[in-house]
Amino acid sequence: xxxxxxxxxxxxxxxxxxxxxxxxxxxxxxxxxxxxxxxxxxxxxxxxxxxxxxxxxxxxxxxxxxxxxxxxxxxxxxxxxxxxxxxxxxxxxxxxxxxxxxxxxxxxxxxxxxxxxxxxxxxxxxxxxxxxxxxxxxxxxxxxxxxxxxxxxxxxxxxxxxxxxxxxxxxxxxxxxxxxxxxxxxxxxxxxxxxxxxxxxxxxxxxxxxxxxxxxxxxxxxxxxxxxxxxxxxxxxxxxxxxxxxxxxxxxxxxxxxxxxxxxxxxxxxxxxxxxxxxxxxxxxxxxxxxxxxxxxxxxxxxxxxxxxxxxxxxxxxxxxxxxxxxxxxxxxxxxxxxxxxxxxxxxxxxxxxxxxxxxxxxxxxxxxxxxxxxxxxxxxxxxxxxxxxxxxxxxxxxxxxxxxxxxxxxxxxxxxxxxxxxxxxxxxxxxxxxxxxxxxxxxxxxxxxxxxxxxxxxxxxxxxxxxxxxxxxxxxxxxxxxxxxxxxxxxxxxxxxxxxxxxxxxxxxxx
Ligand SMILES: Cc1cc2nc3c(=O)[nH]c(=O)nc-3n(C[C@H](O)[C@H](O)[C@H](O)COP(=O)(O)OP(=O)(O)OC[C@H]3O[C@@H](n4cnc5c(N)ncnc54)[C@H](O)[C@@H]3O)c2cc1C
Numbered sequence: 001x002x003x004x005x006x007x008x009x010x011x012x013x014x015x016x017x018x019x020x021x022x023x024x025x026x027x028x029x030x031x032x033x034x035x036x037x038x039x040x041x042x043x044x045x046x047x048x049x050x051x052x053x054x055x056x057x058x059x060x061x062x063x064x065x066x067x068x069x070x071x072x073x074x075x076x077x078x079x080x081x082x083x084x085x086x087x088x089x090x091x092x093x094x095x096x097x098x099x100x101x102x103x104x105x106x107x108x109x110x111x112x113x114x115x116x117x118x119x120x121x122x123x124x125x126x127x128x129x130x131x132x133x134x135x136x137x138x139x140x141x142x143x144x145x146x147x148x149x150x151x152x153x154x155x156x157x158x159x160x161x162x163x164x165x166x167x168x169x170x171x172x173x174x175x176x177x178x179x180x181x182x183x184x185x186x187x188x189x190x191x192x193x194x195x196x197x198x199x200x201x202x203x204x205x206x207x208x209x210x211x212x213x214x215x216x217x218x219x220x221x222x223x224x225x226x227x228x229x230x231x232x233x234x235x236x237x238x239x240x241x242x243x244x245x246x247x248x249x250x251x252x253x254x255x256x257x258x259x260x261x262x263x264x265x266x267x268x269x270x271x272x273x274x275x276x277x278x279x280x281x282x283x284x285x286x287x288x289x290x291x292x293x294x295x296x297x298x299x300x301x302x303x304x305x306x307x308x309x310x311x312x313x314x315x316x317x318x319x320x321x322x323x324x325x326x327x328x329x330x331x332x333x334x335x336x337x338x339x340x341x342x343x344x345x346x347x348x349x350x351x352x353x354x355x356x357x358x359x360x361x362x363x364x365x366x367x368x369x370x371x372x373x374x375x376x377x378x379x380x381x382x383x384x385x386x387x388x389x390x391x392x393x394x395x396x397x398x399x400x401x402x403x404x405x406x407x408x409x410x411x412x413x414x415x416x417x418x419x420x421x422x423x424x425x426x427x428x429x430x431x432x433x434x435x436x437x438x439x440x441x442x443x444x445x446x447x448x449x450x451x452x453x454x455x456x457x458x459x460x461x462x463x464x465x466x467x468x469x470x471x472x473x474x475x476x477x478x479x480x481x482x483x484x485x486x487x488x489x490x491x492x493x494x495x496x497x498x499x500x501x502x503x504x505x506x507x508x509x510x511x512x
Contacts, residue, residue: 012140013139013140014140014141014142015125016044016141017041017042017043017143018041018042018143018144018145018418019043019046019141020046020147021046021114021147021150021364022149022151023051023053023108024053025053025054025073025075025095026054026149026395026397027052027150028095029408029411030407030410030414031102032411034147035104036077037419038419044107045104045108045109046112046114046130048111048112048133048155049110053088053092053095054151054155056095057092059176061176061177062185063205064201065085065088065201065309066086066091067085067201067306067307068401068402068403069254070086070091071230071247071251071254072251072404073402073403073404074404075098075404075407076405078098078247079243079246080247083309084228085307111132112130112132112133113133115129116365116367117129117365118366118368118370121390122500123500124390124500125391125427125500126142126146126391127142128140128141128142128143128146144427147393147395148361148394148395149407150361150364152396153357153359154357154359158175158177158357159354159355159356160175160352161352163329163332164330165331165338166332168332169332169333169335169336169350170335172349172350173349173352174351174352175352175353175354177356183349185206185209185210185349186209186210187210188348188349189211189336189347189349190214190348190349191216191336191337191349192213192214192351193216193353194215194352194355195219195220195324195353196221196355197304198353198355199215199351200223200313203313203316207316207319213316213321214322214324214325214347215322216337216339217293217324218327220292220293220294220295221296221305221306222296222300222303223276223294223307223308223313224276225279225311225313226307226309226310226311227310228310230254233246236249255479258400261301266301269299276300276305277290283311284314285318293324301400301451302449302450303453304453327341332350335347357455358456358458360459360463368388368389368390373389375462375463375464376465377465379433379467379472380445380473381472381494382471382474382475382481382485383474384396384410384413384474385430385431386464387431388432390430391428395407399451400451400476401478405478405482409478409485413488416490421497425499426498426499427500428499429495429496430496431494431496440467440469441468442465444460444465444466445463445466446460446474446476450476471494
């Protein structure tokens, strides 16, 4: 339905005003905002995959769906018309419409894995190297601005811990991120390791087909069961209200409720914990050991809370097709998993729903004026720019609210910044600490007492640092950012602007 931009054959780099890395929900959103707010800007979206969608194209395990509602995970500018929790297929169809309606397809270059990006302060531009995954060829692009929408994890493989005895297991070991489409589940005994959103999605969606599925967890996760419907949206639809209004009203209502909930999770965590557990208890069979299997060790919202649409996970448990085991793995054995308790969980298939492998800025090797950038040595400006790294913004969404809310906010911010630079006649912008901030303590990207999932903890040492001042951190606070970002003074002493010294030869940009 969408045609990709024709692949380059030229050895000479192609130049674009803006290069967007990634054709996921952030990258497609970035392209929309550029086209909408800065018509005439030349841009290219580059992606290593062979299709748009990012997360929603990579993950193909049974039942794959969002765990946040699409009124807020959907774009601000494109009404969502379906059920709040959506399958990957529906999210892809929605993104496909955005691409089609805005003629973005011709700006996308698939099967191009970006490996290197080097900034030259004289020319004020990035030179980007990409490997074509279809031909093996190396190609180069130059760009004035890098809009990094590459997400936050490696798409080619998920995270699987090494357990002793894995080679002894006679069945199949699969990771949801690289789900084999030809795997036969019928009448098989399946053990799913993990209890995050992926496990909670997979377990109910295969429960009817398999002989039995066990969710094996070391420690429990918070779940909220609820109807996959939105009463307000349904009422407004019945009243024939314009879909744009419905989108905006439902979005505001959900954001308001989400904000209240997040506030309470921090101000009265014990009460919120008990409410969450009460909902889970009500969904499970009488006498079920909720304390052992569904009571997390951490306080609510320190990790994502998995929404269980229509309580499907609990229905599987009621039906006796699914069960939960809370224990630790001692080792894999020929016919399954030996647990620390001494029990053997028999399995034909073991699914390692153990999460993803976080990476920083797409594993691209960055240099600035010949010097290699280690992002762990930088300080982040509002979780989007980095000290010493010019003309680059990373779209990193929210943990406790829908990712796309931030993609839209940063879309506005980047366009405002680019317009400002044009008006000032400058070609380079970099954020730097003020003199009094230089000596302030630099702490890891995220406070583990605030948010601490395993993937983030494993990668924290690779991520940029933050300071105590919210200006130098990713606050994870949509309500705050929605007010603050549009008002940021782009001439404050945080921003350092420069004019280009030498103009490098530029090829004619692709018409936008
Ligand atoms: C299974 C799953 C479910 C999730 N559900 C939700 C949810 O319900 N709500 C929510 O808010 N968040 C959710 N998330 C988080 C989710 O990743 C984001 O919400 C969002 O989809 C990220 O979009 P993105 O475009 O920023 O990144 P991605 O979707 O990760 O897309 C990035 C794209 O960049 C490309 N890329 C990366 N590096 C390079 C490179 N070097 N060269 C070329 N291309 C590159 C990748 O191929 C990919 O296509 C979920 C994550 C997972 C894994």
